[in-house]
Amino acid sequence: MILKVTTLSKYFNLSPIFRDFSLTVYSGEKIGLNGPNGSGKTTLLKMISGITSIDSGEIQINGLEVNPEQTNSRKNVFYLGHSVGLYPGLTGQENLEFMAGLYSQSTSTIPDILSKVGLGTNESKLLKFYSQGMRQRLKLASALVIDPNVLLLDEPLTGLDPDGIQLFETILSNWDSRGKTMVIVSHNLDWLSRITDRIITLA
Amino acid sequence: MLVHFILKDLKIELRSKEIITSMFIFGLSVTLIFALAFQVAPAMIREFAPGLLWVVILFTSVLGLNRLFSLERDEHALWSWSAGPIDRGTVFIAKVISALIFVIFSEILFIIPFFVFLNLPIEFSFFQLGLILFVGTGAIVSVGCLISGITLQASQRDVLIPILLFPTASPVAIAATKCTQLLFNQKSITEWNYWLLILGSFFVIFTLFGYLVFNKIVEE
Numbered sequence: 472m473i474l475k476v477t478t479l480s481k482y483f484n485l486s487p488i489f490r491d492f493s494l495t496v497y498s499g500e501k502i503g504l505n506g507p508n509g510s511g512k513t514t515l516l517k518m519i520s521g522i523t524s525i526d527s528g529e530i531q532i533n534g535l536e537v538n539p540e541q542t543n544s545r546k547n548v549f550y551l552g553h554s555v556g557l558y559p560g561l562t563g564q565e566n567l568e569f570m571a572g573l574y575s576q577s578t579s580t581i582p583d584i585l586s587k588v589g590l591g592t593n594e595s596k597l598l599k600f601y602s603q604g605m606r607q608r609l610k611l612a613s614a615l616v617i618d619p620n621v622l623l624l625d626e627p628l629t630g631l632d633p634d635g636i637q638l639f640e641t642i643l644s645n646w647d648s649r650g651k652t653m654v655i656v657s658h659n660l661d662w663l664s665r666i667t668d669r670i671i672t673l674a
Numbered sequence: 675m676l677v678h679f680i681l682k683d684l685k686i687e688l689r690s691k692e693i694i695t696s697m698f699i700f701g702l703s704v705t706l707i708f709a710l711a712f713q714v715a716p717a718m719i720r721e722f723a724p725g726l727l728w729v730v731i732l733f734t735s736v737l738g739l740n741r742l743f744s745l746e747r748d749e750h751a752l753w754s755w756s757a758g759p760i761d762r763g764t765v766f767i768a769k770v771i772s773a774l775i776f777v778i779f780s781e782i783l784f785i786i787p788f789f790v791f792l793n794l795p796i797e798f799s800f801f802q803l804g805l806i807l808f809v810g811t812g813a814i815v816s817v818g819c820l821i822s823g824i825t826l827q828a829s830q831r832d833v834l835i836p837i838l839l840f841p842t843a844s845p846v847a848i849a850a851t852k853c854t855q856l857l858f859n860q861k862s863i864t865e866w867n868y869w870l871l872i873l874g875s876f877f878v879i880f881t882l883f884g885y886l887v888f889n890k891i892v893e894e
Contacts, residue, residue: 517894520757524893539762539889546759556753558745560686572678573758597689598749613754 473498473652474519474621479528481514488514492528494671498620499650503663506673512656513553515673516623519654520550532621546574549619553626555606559599563590563609566598567616574617581616588612588638603630611642622646624655628662640666675760679768680775686745687776693741697734697780702787704730709791716793723794724854728810728847730788731781735814736836738776742769743822743831752826756892766823766888770881773815774808781807798857806857806870810850813876817843820884823891849873 474496481489488511496502504512517523519530521537521544530537535544550556557566567581585594588608593601601609607630614622628636643666646653657663663670687693708726712719746752755765785807789796821838825831849872856866863870 520753522753522756522894524890539893542759542761545757548757550753550757552750552753554750554753556750556757558682558686558751558754559748560690560745561682565685569678569682570754572675573755573760 473533474654475529475531476515476519477529477531479518479530480526481511481518481523482526489528496652496654498652499647500669501647501653501655501667503667503670504654504656504673505658505660505663505670510673512673513625516550516625516654516656517552520548520623521545522550547620548623549614549617549621550623551610551614551625551627553629555598555610557598557606557609557613560597562595562597563601563605563612564594566609567613570613571616574619576616576618581612584612584615587615589634604632604635607631608635608638611639615642620652622651622653624653626656626658628657628659675764676768676771679755679765680771683742683745683768683772684775687772693738693776694780694783696741697738697776698783700737701730701734701780701784704733705784705788705791712792716795719792720794720858721855723792724851724858726792727785727788727854728850730784731777731807731811731850732814732840732843732847734780734784735773735777735811735818736839738780739773739815739818739822739839740832740835742773742776743819743826746826752892762889762892763885765892766819766884767881769819769823770812770816770884773819774812777811777815778808781811794858797860802857802863803854806850806853806873809870809873809877810846810853813846813850813873813880814843816877816880816884817846820880820887823884823888826892827894846873846876849876 476492476494479489479492480487504515506512514523518525519537532544532548535541537544561569563585564581568578571578571581585591588611590605590608590612593605627639631639655663655667712722756762818839821835821842825834828834849869853866853869
């Protein structure tokens, strides 16, 4: 097992989003998360990645508890959120170099990765001038640079054109063949059931 | 990692020049307003000038800190490091150093017009003025970075930063004004070093406190 959520509770303005929620995701497994707006799909991914605090319970990745002091637990996790989560004032290449530095990864692969996601000609363009689809591709590129074991993907198809969706599915199958663990949030139930091993619906 | 974050802030600022330009223009405008509003005897201006200088620095710092921390809010850029395998306290220290560089750079730009417009005599040690400016600005930005971090996720942060910073930084402004006033009156450093120590204490304590609590305060 690689990801274990035990009796997790989270409250917003005293109303519970999660109460004693538990989840176990095994190594190499692909989990789909589905549910109506406000059911806590994004919040759950953000709690697993350490962006959002939890009120009670425990989240463990590879046996290490996720908390602000435990930096090692976040080493193998990457959250690909609905916002780009990168700096608009930096170019695509500079953003990837920044991410590589955070995760102590080599920057030598960045030009190849940018070409692979179709941003090879836009590497010197500032992120603020990227379209929504290009931002989504850059997020994918940052996941490729970091190469984590656990990927938390929040609506990964948002803003992607048909070519982008095809590219994403190619990357996804590559991650799958390399045994990556994935938790994917999407409203597209058909797509989720096609690409994941099991789906959890949050109420 | 510390250098990684400072270089990132410097790179963004060198490209946009938003922070230093806005701080310089604001500082210069306030200096001009003070110079035109206080048409009094030179001896009086000399007494007021240290206080005016630190009011300008405090106001311009708010402007710079607000923009410096907005870099992390735009496009949720802070997710890149808050979900990353790094000690978030390092980000706080990097922010203090970046803010110190930006505020001191803007001070260098508006300090000459400040002396010219207010017609102040320069009969003191530049090194000692530089020391006061460095330690005083450090104390202001360390308090300011902590408050900017606390309000990072708040929806009304633009309003909250000055509301929280001005009362918290008032002992810093008072100590810095006293130092500068005694320096302008050509007093020896031994007569104002305890005020400098107060500034240094604020700088060190708030920087260390921010480093320790930043982990928790940036969580959503």
